[in-house]
Amino acid sequence: MATTNLFSDPAFKDGAFTANDPKVRAYALHKTMHAIDLGASLGAELYVFWGGREGIDTDAAKDPVDAIKRFRDAINFLCEYVLDQGYGLKFALEAKPNEPRGDIYFPTTGSYLGFIETLDHPEMVGVNPEVAHEHMAGLNFLHAVAQAWEAGKLFHIDLNDQNYARFDQDWRFGAQNLKQAFFLVKFLEDMGYDGSRHFDAHAFRTEDVEGVKDFARGCMRTYLILKERAARFNADAEIQGLLAEIQADDGSMDKFKGAYTAERASALKAHPFDRVALGQRGMKYEKLDQLVNELLLGVR
């Protein structure tokens, strides 16, 4: 994976591809093409875009529709550049809601998934979701990853951790939200995700060199432990029995399943449902969730 820093240089203080100054937008393309050449020469197959300054501190400064068009023009231009050079590179767009800008455009992975379909070469572009960035927005990271996966757009992933509603913490993977980390690892392993497990994180600022190594080992070790726990979840007879019961289907609704037909719609509208009975069913999710806790706490 290769990337370009389009955020820390003061030249990019108003953004790169979305900057108001056309000279800055042109320089951003110039810098990115040179970096793409370097990445390709080193064998990179994927190019990540995180636009830390692509946003605003006041909406008086920039039209958000213009910003989207500028960003689209830049990505279209760079896709054509990659094709013209004969590089095999694909792009992955990384969302973040804010910091180091008051608001960053395309604040969530879902925003980028919508945007990608408007590009000239959507097949070349996917997403790079990051745990901390979705958690900053108070969102369920697994759901963002699942939507990207289902769309065939999970090109890369940034693993770290983050308490909700805080500044960007970039903590060691699994340091804060173990259960969310567990379901994420379980998803990646169950789906057979074959991309890199990329840790975009930092050690606590209290650490010396050994502490940084502890941090790096911790990221990898926690991932592998959770992978083993996911295998246990899949093999646990009580958990799987409960899931089979929860997801049971007696086939009585089969006649209503499938694509729309006028006959199916009429039959469904005429069918008598026992609404009260539907509402009275206990789902046993408390029991299931407690079994997950006990699995993660190492007592099963």
Ligand SMILES: [Mn+2]
């Ligand atoms: Mn990242």
